[in-house]
Amino acid sequence: MLPIDAAAHSSRWRHRHPVDKAVLGLGLTVLAISLPPWPGAALVLATALVVLLGPAGVPARRLWRAYRVPLGFCVTGALTLLVQVGGPDGFVAPAPDGPVRAGELLLRTSAASLGVLLFAFTTPMSDLLPRLVKAGVPAPVVDVALVTYRMSFLLLDSMRRIREAQAARLGHTGRAAEWRSLAGLGATAFVRAFDRAARLQDGLAGRGYDGTLRVLVPEARVSARFTAAAVLLLATVAALTFVLERPLS
Amino acid sequence: MHIAEGFLPPAHAIAWGVASAPFVVHGVRSLTREVREHPESTLLLGASGAFTFVLSALKLPSVTGSCSHPTGTGLGAILFRPPIMAVLGTITLLFQALLLAHGGLTTLGANVFSMAIVGPWAGYAVYRLLRRYDVPLMVAVFFGAFVADLSTYCVTSVQLALAFPDPSSGFLGALGKFGSIFAVTQIPLAVSEGLLTVLVMRLLSQSSKGELIRLGVLAAGKRAATGTEAVAR
Numbered sequence: 001m002l003p004i005d006a007a008a009h010s011s012r013w014r015h016r017h018p019v020d021k022a023v024l025g026l027g028l029t030v031l032a033i034s035l036p037p038w039p040g041a042a043l044v045l046a047t048a049l050v051v052l053l054g055p056a057g058v059p060a061r062r063l064w065r066a067y068r069v070p071l072g073f074c075v076t077g078a079l080t081l082l083v084q085v086g087g088p089d090g091f092v093a094p095a096p097d098g099p100v101r102a103g104e105l106l107l108r109t110s111a112a113s114l115g116v117l118l119f120a121f122t123t124p125m126s127d128l129l130p131r132l133v134k135a136g137v138p139a140p141v142v143d144v145a146l147v148t149y150r151m152s153f154l155l156l157d158s159m160r161r162i163r164e165a166q167a168a169r170l171g172h173t174g175r176a177a178e179w180r181s182l183a184g185l186g187a188t189a190f191v192r193a194f195d196r197a198a199r200l201q202d203g204l205a206g207r208g209y210d211g212t213l214r215v216l217v218p219e220a221r222v223s224a225r226f227t228a229a230a231v232l233l234l235a236t237v238a239a240l241t242f243v244l245e246r247p248l249s
Numbered sequence: 250m251h252i253a254e255g256f257l258p259p260a261h262a263i264a265w266g267v268a269s270a271p272f273v274v275h276g277v278r279s280l281t282r283e284v285r286e287h288p289e290s291t292l293l294l295g296a297s298g299a300f301t302f303v304l305s306a307l308k309l310p311s312v313t314g315s316c317s318h319p320t321g322t323g324l325g326a327i328l329f330r331p332p333i334m335a336v337l338g339t340i341t342l343l344f345q346a347l348l349l350a351h352g353g354l355t356t357l358g359a360n361v362f363s364m365a366i367v368g369p370w371a372g373y374a375v376y377r378l379l380r381r382y383d384v385p386l387m388v389a390v391f392f393g394a395f396v397a398d399l400s401t402y403c404v405t406s407v408q409l410a411l412a413f414p415d416p417s418s419g420f421l422g423a424l425g426k427f428g429s430i431f432a433v434t435q436i437p438l439a440v441s442e443g444l445l446t447v448l449v450m451r452l453l454s455q456s457s458k459g460e461l462i463r464l465g466v467l468a469a470g471k472r473a474a475t476g477t478e479a480v481a482r
Contacts, residue, residue, distance in 0.1 A: 112255025147295020183448030211288030
């Protein structure tokens with residue numbers, strides 16, 4: 001199981017309805033990209049961090065490990081804003097407002113990423129996917145996504161074990177061996193995926209498969225109190241942004 | 250490399266979502282029709298999605314010595330065709346955003362456009378064109394995967410340049426900046442992905458010839474239609 005999904009399964013908010021967590025987490029993300037970066041995104045970032053490490057109980061180390069992935073892209077992308085091309089000061093010169101734009105972009109992306117991480121770290125995919133049918137996603141697409149989700153873990157586990165076996169057989173000692181091993185890994189993933197699909201099909205056919213994958217979804221109700229509190233928090237962050245925007249600018 | 254969460258301004262995020270929607274809707278319709286006619290295709294399509302997801306998790310040694318991940322769009326498009334890849338790519342990108350914090354939900358439309366639409370279509374077009382002129386299969390596979398990978402990152406550079414034009418030289422200057430980071434550096438990785446795809450296809454043609462024939466990648470005599478063959482359509 002992947003670290004974020006494993007954390008979601010043992011989260012304090014695991015049994016809350018995904019809608020509750022979507023209102024809070026994705027609401028923070030929407031605020032991060034729609035409010036002015038300063039102080040709006042900064043407030044969203046602080047709020048998301050407090051909620052993640054406090055009530056949601058996400059371990060700081062796990063959060064950092066997940067958070068540094070988007071941060072790498074953001075820093076690389078923001079660096080380009082520091083320079084301008086073809087201006088009067090030379091072919092490549094420092095952009096006059098580059099640091100401000102780069103800083104604002106970093107703030108916005110950092111805050112938005114934390115909002116999604118709040119949702120991801122508290123909502124297992126197995127709780128979310130079956131409920132997408134009620135949100136209007138066609139059932140066959142949800143079924144394909146469910147099979148993809150469940151088979152991905154099996155394949156990733158197979159890949160890890162094959163990689164270990166390749167390493168034990170000196171499959172990563174040279175460049176040629178590395179390429180051969182990698183190609184073997186990709187081809188084996190294909191073969192195993194289709195083999196598993198065929199065996200699943202046989203098993204389901206024997207159980208009267210009619211084209212619908214029925215899975216048990218944990219019972220959960222949308223909490224009016226939680227949702228109202230989340231909306232209140234989002235409204236407070238938005239209001240604080242507009243109040244503080246002029247004094248802090 | 251996908252555009253991270255919150256990186257694009259709201260108007261751009263919405264616009265790329267709107268641009269991607271027709272392709273994804275078309276793919277969803279094909280997939281829904283296919284699953285209704287052949288219920289067993291659900292499992293094969295799910296397996297294809299898992300394969301695409303796992304492929305993007307492989308570490309790829311670059312010819313310059315660095316390391317990256319293959320996009321898998323070229324191989325996916327050749328095996329499963331671009332309309333199906335639009336849906337499988339969207340599912341994969343959604344999983345990557347929520348399970349790996351790679352990409353994002355607000356940038357899903359932009360990432361789908363580059364990685365699940367333009368990449369597969371460009372790679373598949375080159376592959377089909379070369380096959381039409383009787384270019385050997387493995388050469389066509391290499392160029393299909395190479396173009397799919399590179400076009401994905403070229404589109405990403407265009408998306409970023411449109412969102413963040415250079416203060417002095419506008420869109421073109423920004424395209425040069427983002428292109429030099431996200432597209433030019435991708436050339437050796439695209440070569441690597443092309444080589445890897447050829448190696449994978451060679452192994453598959455030895456170990457899974459039947460599947461490749463049913464998917465329509467390898468030529469075959471008359472065979473009974475199956476769900477997999479329909480997936481290929």
